[in-house]
Amino acid sequence: MTALVPAAPAFDPRLRVSDGVRRWRNLKSGLVSALCVLGAVVVVTPLALVFGYLVFKGAGSLNWDFFTKTPAPVGETGGGIAHAIGGTFLLIGMASLVGIPVGVLGAIYLTEYARPAFAARVRFAADVLNGVPSIVWGIVAYGIFVLPGGSPLSLGKFSALAGAATLAFIMIPLIVRTAEEVLLLVPNGYREAGLALGIAKWKISLHIVAKTAFRGILTGVLLAVARISGETAPLLFTALGNNDWGRGLGEPIAALPLQIYAYAISPYDDWHRQAWAAALVLLLVVLTMNLSLRFLTRERIVKVARRQLPTDVPPAAPVAQAHAG
Amino acid sequence: MSAETPRPVVAVRMPSAPSSAPADVAPTNPPAVAVSARDVNIFYGAKHAVIDATLDIPARSVTAIIGPSGCGKSTFLRCLNRMHELTPGARMTGSITLDGENLYAPEIDPTVVRRRVGMIFQKSNPFPTLSIGDNVTVGLKLNGIRDRAFLRERMEDALRKAALWDEVKDDLSKPGNSLSGGQQQRLCIARAVAVQPEVLLMDEPTSALDPIATLKVEGLIHDLAKNFTIIIVTHSMQQATRVSDQTAFFYLGRMVEFAPTTELFNNPKQKETEAYISGRFG
Structure with a gap:
């Protein structure tokens, strides 16, 4: 035990720690570590549960028709949700x-150009907006975009x-909020350099x-895309839903969330099964988008990390090399 | 630039030892003035950071600015390429000319000033998303130069001038921050040199480096003075004596003394200078 204590020239016995204290x-150390592990497990468990349960309930209804056909008439089994998958992609795309551009450019404006007082106000506004329940977004959007005569922007009908x-x-x-946070982390030295x-400031930005x-x-963009992929309430008031391909x-x-909602509250067992399958598809869509975007941008970073290793680990080595040559 | 411009040169004589100019330059033929500051006052809000600084900095030589912390030396340096304007509340009066041209004339774009007056910072800051090669050429590329052969030529030239070419020539596509600290600082010097400025400002360029890397950068500064006017702020008086041709001493916001380095250190005229260089301060 005492070997752990560094051999100081004159060790003050008052600094000695008794075995009991140790x-x-x-x-305590073990306890805190265990709590951290527990926390990590609690974080991962819901994902596993959600995914596992959806596979259990929905995987059986997945077949080729499910991805390529539109719903069968009421009373018939079969049919698919191709129109909802397409609709979701279209809505997310638009x-x-x-x-994305408005959010990212807005964040760049806030960190690179705006006066701090103004940036603080916009940040507060964005935080409030992020806390607005989606049903509230829905009803306001209904008033602005859908209600006939509700506003000059209103089309007077439900629409994509x-x-x-x-x-x-x-x-x-x-x-805006996530991009702003990471832009603020970029050291000022790069801007000054x-x-x-x-170099013109906008090019540096x-x-x-x-x-x-x-x-x-x-990451922020992906989170936002994932979030809107699953929004249901705002779409109920605006896109409404459709049992076939839309006409324009x-x-x-x-959209998938609307389809899940419509099927889940229906009285038909076959539709219930399809609702589970559609939920699984929605999760897979979000997961696939997330993973593929990360994969597309991953390689470069991995390379960087690997290259950095030799110099990062022993900082003295490359210096010595540099001056040897 | 014409070497014959009859401009008043304050207390400048090329010292023989560390100068890159021929040692037998006659004192009657003073070098051209590159940067001329007249009655420069800089304020940060209510704080008067630099007071009535007047200084003529000769071309193609190394000028050191020394002084205790907070004496205004870095502030003065940053106003030579208008970098101080980035600090909110910073204000400057007086004039600064580069080759007789007023850097603060209303029609002058600070971006153009900074292209002519480059800067090296205390902390090396190569762009982490760019390769070593791209770090050197980024200043040219983002100013619209596309000619690959030309960029390649400038990159090699800048890396050679920064004494880094032999160390990185096989690793040009590796990220800029994969180099050691000293190499990163020389990469930053190459990056500044690549846009071919007339003046290079260095703000304590070696304070984050180990002694060997410091010596390497100091040797480089000496070589760079053949092509550039170098103004270096340093905490280290030893460094000032090693690299500079002339030294300015700042104290409490005032430029106390400006003289050839050997003269300033061996025979200071002002008592504050003497107190500072002999280490009796406060």
Whole structure:
């Protein structure tokens, strides 16, 4: 035991720790470690449960027709949710087209250009918006985009456009906040270095600062996309849902969450089964998007990490090499 | 630039030892002035950071700025390429000219000033998302230069000038931050050199480096003075004596004394200078 204590020239016996105290400390250390492990398990368990239960309930109803056909008439079994998968991708695509650039550029504006007082207000507004329940988004969007005469932007009917616009509005504050956080983490030294090279500020913001924060921004974007993929309430009031392929962006459109909702509250067993399967598909869609985007941007980072290793681990070695040559 | 410009040069004579110029330059033929500061006052809000600094910095030589912490030396350095403007509440009066051109004229874009007056920082800051090669050429690329052969040529030239070429020539595609600390700082020097500025400002460039890397960068500073006007802020008086041709001593926001380095250290005219360099301070 005493071997653990470094051999100091004159060890003050008052610093000696009794075995009892040491045991108590080890116990505390073990306890805290165990709590951390428990926390990690509690985090992972729901994902496993959700996924496992959806596979258990829904996998049996998955077949080729499910992905390629539209619903069968009431009373007949079979049919699929191709229209809802397509509708979800369309809604996410349109919302992302607006929400991602606006959110990311807004965050760049806040960190790189805005006065701190103004940035603080926008940050507060974004936080409030992120706390707005989705049913509230839905009813407001209904009033603005759907209700005839509700606003100059109203189409007067349920439509894919109204749904996508609502999802975009939900995305923007989410992306602004996460992107802003990671942009603030970019050290000021990079901005100064860029400016000292006589590079225009907007180029530094885009090519250096945003590029450095790219991974974090991507994570924020993925979270926002995942969030809107599952939104149901705002779509109930805007996109409405559709039992077939929609006839255009100005018409009601199906989406996976809406389809799940419609099937789940229906009285038919076959639709209940399809609701489980659709939920599984929705989860897989989000998971696939997440994993594939991470995979696409992964390689470069892994390479960087691997290259950094030799110099990061023993910092003295490369220095010696550098001056030997 | 014309070496014959008859500009008033304050107390400047090329010292023989560390100078890159021929040792027998006659004192009657003073070198051209690159940067000329007149009555420069800098404020941070209510704080008067630099008071009435007037200084003529000769071209193609190394000028050191020394002084205790908080004496305004870094602030003064940063206003030479208008970097101080990035600090909220910073304000400057007086004039600074580069080759006779007023850097603070209303029609002058600070971006253009910084292209002519480069800067090296205390903490090396190569861009982590760029390769070693791209770190060197980024200043040119983001200013619209696309010619690959030209970029390649400039990159090699800059890395050679920064004494880094032989160490990195096979690793140009590796990330800039994969180098050691000293190499990273030389990479930053190469990056600044690649845009071919006239003046290089260095803000304590070696304070984060180990002694061997420091010596390497100091040797480099000496070589760079053949092509660039170098102004270096340093905490280390030893470094000032090793690298500079002339030294300015700042104290409490004032430029106390400016003289050839050997003269300033061997025969200081002001009592504050003497007190500082002999280590009796406060």
